Amino acid sequence: MGWLGLGMLAWLLGWRINARLAQRPRTRTSGLIAPVIFGLTVIVIWESVVRGLGISPVLLPAPTAIATTFAGSTSILWADFVQTALKGALSGYVMGCGAAFLTAIAIDRFPFLQRGLLPVGNFVAALPIIGMAPILVMWFGFDWQSKAAVVVVMVYFPMLVNTVQGLQETDALQRDLMRTYAAGYGQTLFKLRLPAAMPFIFNGLKIATTLALIGAIVAEFFGSPIKGMGFRISTSVGQLALDLVWAEIVVAAIVGSGFYGAVALIEKTVTFWHPSQRGRV
Amino acid sequence: MRNLLPILTIVAAILVMWYVAATALNAPWARDQAARAGVTLSVREVIADTWAQDKPRLPAPHQVAAEIWNTTGAMVLDGRGFSKRSLFYHSWITFSATALGFVLGTALGIALAIGIVYNRTMDMSVMPWVIASQTIPILAIAPMIIVVLNAVGISGLLPKAIISMYLSFFPVVVGMVKGLRSPGVMQLDQMRTWHASGRQTFWHLRLPSSLPYLFTSLKVAMAASLVGAIVGELPTGAVAGLGARLLAGSYYGQTIQIWSALIMAATLAALLVGLIGLLQRITLKRMGMA
Numbered sequence: 001m002g003w004l005g006l007g008m009l010a011w012l013l014g015w016r017i018n019a020r021l022a023q024r025p026r027t028r029t030s031g032l033i034a035p036v037i038f039g040l041t042v043i044v045i046w047e048s049v050v051r052g053l054g055i056s057p058v059l060l061p062a063p064t065a066i067a068t069t070f071a072g073s074t075s076i077l078w079a080d081f082v083q084t085a086l087k088g089a090l091s092g093y094v095m096g097c098g099a100a101f102l103t104a105i106a107i108d109r110f111p112f113l114q115r116g117l118l119p120v121g122n123f124v125a126a127l128p129i130i131g132m133a134p135i136l137v138m139w140f141g142f143d144w145q146s147k148a149a150v151v152v153v154m155v156y157f158p159m160l161v162n163t164v165q166g167l168q169e170t171d172a173l174q175r176d177l178m179r180t181y182a183a184g185y186g187q188t189l190f191k192l193r194l195p196a197a198m199p200f201i202f203n204g205l206k207i208a209t210t211l212a213l214i215g216a217i218v219a220e221f222f223g224s225p226i227k228g229m230g231f232r233i234s235t236s237v238g239q240l241a242l243d244l245v246w247a248e249i250v251v252a253a254i255v256g257s258g259f260y261g262a263v264a265l266i267e268k269t270v271t272f273w274h275p276s277q278r279g280r281v
Numbered sequence: 282m283r284n285l286l287p288i289l290t291i292v293a294a295i296l297v298m299w300y301v302a303a304t305a306l307n308a309p310w311a312r313d314q315a316a317r318a319g320v321t322l323s324v325r326e327v328i329a330d331t332w333a334q335d336k337p338r339l340p341a342p343h344q345v346a347a348e349i350w351n352t353t354g355a356m357v358l359d360g361r362g363f364s365k366r367s368l369f370y371h372s373w374i375t376f377s378a379t380a381l382g383f384v385l386g387t388a389l390g391i392a393l394a395i396g397i398v399y400n401r402t403m404d405m406s407v408m409p410w411v412i413a414s415q416t417i418p419i420l421a422i423a424p425m426i427i428v429v430l431n432a433v434g435i436s437g438l439l440p441k442a443i444i445s446m447y448l449s450f451f452p453v454v455v456g457m458v459k460g461l462r463s464p465g466v467m468q469l470d471q472m473r474t475w476h477a478s479g480r481q482t483f484w485h486l487r488l489p490s491s492l493p494y495l496f497t498s499l500k501v502a503m504a505a506s507l508v509g510a511i512v513g514e515l516p517t518g519a520v521a522g523l524g525a526r527l528l529a530g531s532y533y534g535q536t537i538q539i540w541s542a543l544i545m546a547a548t549l550a551a552l553l554v555g556l557i558g559l560l561q562r563i564t565l566k567r568m569g570m571a
Contacts, residue, residue: 022401038406116287128508134531
């Protein structure tokens with residue numbers, strides 16, 4: 001009972017502090033502290049519920065147990081990270097987004113293709129592309145090449161649709177202005193249309209970050225060498241070593257948030273002029 | 282309909298590319314077989330062979346179409362439209378998990394959004410975690426969720442639906458928060474001059490003006506929910522459902538079966554998203570917003 005009481009106490013305390021913070025005018029620090037307090041509260045409650053109710057570690061390990069496993073198996077986690085995140089996800093992300101960007105610029109010159117491609121691209125972006133994973137694993141073998149291929153297929157269409165849409169963002173007035181400057185196609189593209197398309201391009205890039213990690217991990221369920229985050233998750237579940245699975249999830253969460261954060265940071269410096277970036281505190 | 286011709290052109294281009302790719306990918310196997318049999322094939326024979334192999338690396342579109350017909354329409358004509366070999370049966374399994382997850386996810390998403398809009402404490406402490414929750418690749422831990430819930434005694438539809446729910450609540454929260462906050466200061470002031478209570482403001486102003494945002498999010502949520510259901514079926518030991526068909530196909534190298542399950546999943550996704558699009562058109566038209 002003591003542990004459950006502690007959990008209740010932590011919840012009340014955390015909520016009180018956040019309610020107090022919310023009453024004050026919003027500042028940069030309170031915007032950062034409030035979610036941190038909320039997260040800490042959830043972790044304390046998790047720990048005390050697991051201890052208080054005596055939940056078996058096979059079902060739900062306590063945060064402390066996960067942290068111990070994390071600290072104890074950093075070498076395994078690092079090898080998995082390199083295999084899945086760097087070799088699989090990152091290389092696929094760069095190739096897929098690059099290919100989609102170049103395709104979008106090529107298509108941009110033909111309005112006819114554009115009108116056909118946008119609906120088809122939107123349709124494909126809604127499809128369960130992840131189902132291609134078994135086929136691509138069959139084509140490219142078990143190593144990271146097949147994972148990169150899955151990532152390429154997954155990120156290609158969202159990125160393509162966003163870039164094509166972004167390139168249409170300029171209005172007639174702006175394009176006419178470029179024409180009065182006697183700017184050629186290339187100059188208009190680099191000085192006006194690409195910068196105007198940047199918010200859309202970054203939207204695509206941000207969506208693609210989460211897709212890339214998911215694609216690389218799920219593709220490993222269909223066959224992989226004996227390392228990789230997806231491989232470790234599926235085999236550890238089989239061995240009921242759930243603390244290792246959760247450690248792997250922590251890695252995935254850190255990688256996912258870090259990847260997303262990095263792209264968002266680049267976006268902030270590139271599109272500093274956009275209203276959505278200017279208004280931030 | 283001025284987009285029809287461009288769309289058809291793109292689709293035709295994709296089909297042509299598919300046939301070319303099928304020829305290129307399957308040709309080595311055809312040549313290899315011919316060399317073993319001691320015959321040389323002409324180009325025409327190679328192409329004919331690559332489009333009609335049993336376990337091709339990439340099946341030609343007409344092979345996939347024939348497989349789909351054999352496992353759907355032909356079985357219905359036989360009177361076995363819902364037997365375990367039929368794709369309708371597997372689609373139904375996947376659809377029921379998708380639909381349940383979608384409904385749960387939408388309900389959770391709307392509830393969270395209302396909480397976030399009306400409670401500053403929730404806005405500050407929960408909203409960042411809603412966003413962070415999506416950077417965790419939930420699909421990756423789908424096997425664990427299924428196994429753990431099985432151990433607690435929950436099996437069948439619900440574990441898959443929970444994965445679908447996790448994927449589909451996020452777009453709904455983001456869309457609804459945006460939508461519920463879309464009424465301007467003027468409109469809110471107008472409600473105040475009418476002495477509207479908080480509840481009245483919600484039902485007559487905030488909720489109606491959030492509907493366009495809601496429908497857009499629902500489309501994304503439905504697509505995500507289907508992906509969740511399919512991946513949720515992978516670790517259940519390939520019993521039933523489109524995801525199980527994918528896994529079984531990849532174990533036995535039945536590429537035609539994989540592709541037919543994929544096309545079926547794509548059709549299901551298109552139907553479900555199209556249905557929401559239709560609902561959106563009707564509702565918004567009756568509300569005078571479309």
